[in-house]
Amino acid sequence: MARIRFKNVRHAYPPPKGQEPVYALKEINQVWEDGGAYALLGPSGCGKTTLLNIISGLLTPSEGEILFDGVDVTSQSIAARQIAQVFQFPVVYDTMTVYDNLAFPLRNRKMNESLVKERVEQIADMLDLTTSLKKRAANLTADGKQKISLGRGLVRSDVNAILFDEPLTVIDPHLKWQLRSKLKELHQQIGMTMIYVTHDQVEALTFADKVVVMYDGTVVQVGTPVELFNHPKHTFVGYFIGSPGMNVIPCTVDNGQPVFAKNPLPIAQPVNKDLSGKLEVGVRPEFIDFADEGIPVNIEKVEDLGRYQVLTLKHEQETIKMVLNEDQTIPSENPKIQFNPEQTRVYCDGWVVEEAAHD
Amino acid sequence: MINPKKWLVPTLYILFLMLPIYGLLSMSFKSTNEILGGFSFFPQDFTLDNYKVIFTDPTWYNGYINSIIYVVINTLLSVTVALPAAYAFSRYRFLGDKHLFFWLLTNRMAPPAIFALPFFQLYSAIGFFDTHIAVAIAHCLFNIPLAVWILEGFMSGVPKELDETAYLDGYSFPRFFIRIFIPTIAAGVGVAMFFCFMYSWVELLLAKTLTSVEAKPIAATMTRTASSSGYELGLLAAAGSLTIIPGAVVIYFVRNYIAKGFALGRV
Numbered sequence: 266m267a268r269i270r271f272k273n274v275r276h277a278y279p280p281p282k283g284q285e286p287v288y289a290l291k292e293i294n295q296v297w298e299d300g301g302a303y304a305l306l307g308p309s310g311c312g313k314t315t316l317l318n319i320i321s322g323l324l325t326p327s328e329g330e331i332l333f334d335g336v337d338v339t340s341q342s343i344a345a346r347q348i349a350q351v352f353q354f355p356v357v358y359d360t361m362t363v364y365d366n367l368a369f370p371l372r373n374r375k376m377n378e379s380l381v382k383e384r385v386e387q388i389a390d391m392l393d394l395t396t397s398l399k400k401r402a403a404n405l406t407a408d409g410k411q412k413i414s415l416g417r418g419l420v421r422s423d424v425n426a427i428l429f430d431e432p433l434t435v436i437d438p439h440l441k442w443q444l445r446s447k448l449k450e451l452h453q454q455i456g457m458t459m460i461y462v463t464h465d466q467v468e469a470l471t472f473a474d475k476v477v478v479m480y481d482g483t484v485v486q487v488g489t490p491v492e493l494f495n496h497p498k499h500t501f502v503g504y505f506i507g508s509p510g511m512n513v514i515p516c517t518v519d520n521g522q523p524v525f526a527k528n529p530l531p532i533a534q535p536v537n538k539d540l541s542g543k544l545e546v547g548v549r550p551e552f553i554d555f556a557d558e559g560i561p562v563n564i565e566k567v568e569d570l571g572r573y574q575v576l577t578l579k580h581e582q583e584t585i586k587m588v589l590n591e592d593q594t595i596p597s598e599n600p601k602i603q604f605n606p607e608q609t610r611v612y613c614d615g616w617v618v619e620e621a622a623h624d
Numbered sequence: 625m626i627n628p629k630k631w632l633v634p635t636l637y638i639l640f641l642m643l644p645i646y647g648l649l650s651m652s653f654k655s656t657n658e659i660l661g662g663f664s665f666f667p668q669d670f671t672l673d674n675y676k677v678i679f680t681d682p683t684w685y686n687g688y689i690n691s692i693i694y695v696v697i698n699t700l701l702s703v704t705v706a707l708p709a710a711y712a713f714s715r716y717r718f719l720g721d722k723h724l725f726f727w728l729l730t731n732r733m734a735p736p737a738i739f740a741l742p743f744f745q746l747y748s749a750i751g752f753f754d755t756h757i758a759v760a761i762a763h764c765l766f767n768i769p770l771a772v773w774i775l776e777g778f779m780s781g782v783p784k785e786l787d788e789t790a791y792l793d794g795y796s797f798p799r800f801f802i803r804i805f806i807p808t809i810a811a812g813v814g815v816a817m818f819f820c821f822m823y824s825w826v827e828l829l830l831a832k833t834l835t836s837v838e839a840k841p842i843a844a845t846m847t848r849t850a851s852s853s854g855y856e857l858g859l860l861a862a863a864g865s866l867t868i869i870p871g872a873v874v875i876y877f878v879r880n881y882i883a884k885g886f887a888l889g890r891v
Contacts, residue, residue, distance in 0.1 A: 279717075323788050343791040350792050352785040360807040373794035417793065 267333040267425040269297040269320060269458065274329035276315055289315045290326070291482040297426070300456040302449070304473030306463060306505070312482045313462045317428045320460070321348040333425060346425065351418040353431040355410030359403040363394060366402050367416050374421070388416045391447060408436045415444070419451065426458035433468070445472055466506055478502050494549075495608070498617050503547050509575060509586045512553075516546040516611070523611050526581055528560045531606040542614040550575070552605035553587040555596055559603035564595065578602065645868070651861035659857045674862035684863065687842035690756065691825065692870070694839065697760035698767060699820040703813060705764070706771035707806070713772065714779040715787070725776070728769035739765060740833045747834055754838045762830045767820040774819060778812025778884075779805075811881040818878045822871060842867060 274293045277286035289312045297303060305313050318324040319331065322343040330339050338346055349370070358366050367385045376384075389395045392412045397405065402413055411432065418427050429448075433441045449472055452459050463469050469476050470490040478486045478493065478501070485499040486492075490506075497503035503511030516523040521535025523546045530546060562578040562585065569591075576595070578585045587602065589595070611618040651659055652674055653667040678684040712718075713725050743762050744753070752758040786808065790800040806813065832844040846863050875882070 318788075321788075321792060323791070344794045344796075348792060350788070352783075352789070354783060354785065356783060356785045356789045358786075358790075358804055358808070360804070360810075370793040414789075417789070 267458070268299045268335075269426060270332040270335075271295045271319075272330040272332060274319065274326045274331065276312075276319060276324065276326045276328075286327075288327075288482055290319075293329075293484055295477070295484055295487070297458060297460065299458055301458055302452045302472060302474045303458075303460045304463060304469035304476045305460055305479060306466060306469040306476055307479035308464060308505070311479045313464075313479055314430055316479070317350065317430055317460065317462060320426065321350045321428055322346045323350075347421075347423065348426055348428060349418040349421055349424045350428040351414050351430065351432045353434050355407060355414050355435065357402040357405075357410045357413050359401075361402055362398070363389075363400055363402050363405070363413055364398040366413050367394075367398075367420055370417055370421050374423075384420055384422070388420050391419075391451070392416050392444075408440060411435050412444075415448075422455065422457075424457065426460060429459065429461045431462055431464070448472065466508075470506075476506075478505065480505075496617075497547065497610075500545060500547055500612050500615050503549065507549060507551075509550050509588070511547045511549045512585050513545050513547050513612070514583050514585065516544050518544055518611065523609070525560070526583070530604055530609055532609045532611070533606050536611045536618045540611075540613050540618060545612045545615075546609060547612050547617075548604045548609045550586040550588040552608035553585070553602050554605070555593075556601055556603040559601040561599060561601050564600060567595065648861050648864050651858060652865045654858055654861075656855055656858045659861075660855065671858075674858045675866075677859055678862055678866065684842075684845065684859075687840060687845035687863075688866070690835070690839045691831075691841040691843070694756040694759040694763070694831070694841070695821055695824040697756060698763045698824045699817050701760060702764055702767040702771045702820045703775075703817055706768050706775055706816065707813075709768075710772045710775035710779055711801070711805075713776045715784060725772075728772055731769045732766055736766070736827065736829045740829055743830065744833050753834065754836045756839045758834045759831050759839060759841070760824075762834055763820075763824045763827060766823055766827075770819055770823065771816040774816040775809070775812050778809045778815075782808055811878075811884060814878040815881050815884070818874055818882070821874050825871060 271293045274290060275288055276290040277288045280286045293316070305316065307313050315324065319326050322338075322341065325339065330337050332338065333346070358369065361369070364385060367388060368381045371381045371384060372378075385398075386395070389398055392415060394409075394412055394416060397409065402410065405413070415429075415432055418429070418432075433444060436444060445468065448459070448461075461469070461472050463472075474489065475487060476490055476493055477484055478499075480499065480501040486497065486502045488496070493502055493506050497506065497511060500511070500513045504513060514525055516525045516530070518524070518536060518540055519529070521537070523530045523532060523536075523544070525546060560580050562580045564576060565579050565584075566577040568575040568577075572591055574589045574591065576587045576589060578587060578600075585602070650665070650667055653670050653672070655669060655671055655673065658664075658667070658669055713721060739762070743758075747753045747758045747762075752761075782805070786804070787800065790804055791797075795804070826843075828841075828843045828847075831841040832847070835841065835844065842863065846860055846867075
């Protein structure tokens with residue numbers, strides 16, 4: 266158990282000959298509290314796996330330090346860090362039985378065989394592997410193997426953290442849901458730090474207390490699922506979380522108020538007047554309503570998704586999505602929309618512009 | 625229902641392949657006079673004398689022992705050296721790795737005759753001439769690259785996460801390599817050993833050049849007997865029949881994995 270802290274961590278993979286190194290991680294300062302359930306969310310190639318491998322010690326960062334409870338472990342060996350890691354694809358020791366696979370991390374730590382047995386049976390029970398304990402691991406199906414990988418990660422109770430690198434990719438959807446709730450349950454039972462990498466927002470939002478959103482080698486926002494939904498700090502967070510994602514449309518700022526194609530947009534608090542950079546306004550499809558006055562739009566498409574409808578609207582060249590409850594009606598003539606001022610934000614170069622005062 | 629026509633072509637093909645082997649086998653049960661007398665499909669005067677000579681005359685059975693000794697040394701040596709090399713090629717990127725890997729293959733493209741003379745001179749100079757180890761080392765020239773290629777294919781099929789998991793589970797690299805990694809690619813090791821065995825077993829030129837009496841291989845004994853005391857065709861046929869056996873025995877053990885080696889395009 267430990268509080269894991271990243272201090273100015275940067276990492277670049279060795280570049281091809283004669284090229285400048287490209288940083289897979291650009292300057293990360295981040296604290297993972299002891300006992301937290303974190304989800305690390307981001308698109309493929311944003312550095313999630315690199316970050317995990319740095320925690321577990323499979324990679325040594327190019328710059329910066331990693332502290333476990335204030336102790337610098339940057340140069341410590343993998344085994345000394347006491348981290349369990351589960352990878353995306355099943356990793357089993359083919360030559361051993363399921364039981365031996367699960368017992369392997371414990372035996373390597375010279376644990377008493379009777380304790381090993383107890384622990385392995387407990388984990389096997391949790392993962393429905395009890396009946397196949399005697400089988401050779403090589404003969405299992407892909408999801409069976411992945412359960413072994415998960416089990417091997419969970420079997421030790423003395424680890425500092427368990428890292429999951431998209432562990433449920435190869436698992437059947439119904440089982441996926443079940444395993445995810447088991448992980449969550451286990452987390453509540455033993456309170457171990459868990460970091461769960463995924464690019465599936467549903468997975469992230471159901472598993473974690475705190476979601477860490479990464480984009481292009483940096484952590485763009487850390488927060489609870491509700492915070493991420495209601496207060497996206499970066500256009501990427503708004504776009505990535507929620508379905509459909511946040512509308513991001515170009516704007517100008519006039520007198521502290523955003524203007525979109527000559528339509529002033531009311532917002533709760535005026536923004537700083539002199540902003541330079543690419544200015545955009547972001548509003549979630551859930552916070553757009555039809556109104557008598559507002560931005561005139563054309564309705565391009567209506568998708569009925571049962572409990573709600575997704576409308577694709579067009580104003581000049583910009584596409585805007587909006588969500589309507591099933592009982593709301595679509596105006597038949599000259600539809601006009603309005604954004605909810607409380608939920609409309611101005612973004613400068615991707616980052617949210619805080620009210621008047623600077624962030 | 626099995627269509628008899630489907631069996632016709634493979635049967636003919638197998639018969640065609642087996643014909644020379646049958647000829648050899650049937651000759652080995654004939655006396656030399658009968659062989660020279662005329663062709664007969666079955667031995668008219670069945671005899672085991674040829675085999676008796678081989679198993680009692682040291683110049684003959686020593687040939688087999690010598691061959692087996694250097695082939696086994698070579699197989700073990702090649703695979704032992706190739707395992708870490710193949711691991712490096714499969715897991716690490718280093719300067720010139722691809723070129724080096726391809727260069728290994730080019731070693732197999734030169735005919736052994738090119739190396740016969742320099743090897744002969746070198747081994748004579750350091751007193752290795754006519755020893756088993758000399759032949760075993762000489763054969764490494766072809767077999768190590770081959771083993772590296774075969775093993776690299778099998779190793780690259782194992783995800784590198786296996787290595788990482790073992791480290792996380794508390795294994796050091798040497799322990800992981802020996803206790804987990806080698807058992808995981810056991811099939812590949814088997815295939816590599818088979819091919820090393822086979823190439824070393826059939827190679828004649830280097831083996832003959834580097835030995836005279838003490839380590840003379842069976843194949844060399846066979847070529848010499850044909851000319852020394854007249855024709856001993858029956859004896860030669862018996863020796864030939866026995867030479868096929870070790871290869872057949874070894875391939876039996878790796879029969880299930882050979883196809884995988886071919887599928888990887890590495891054999």
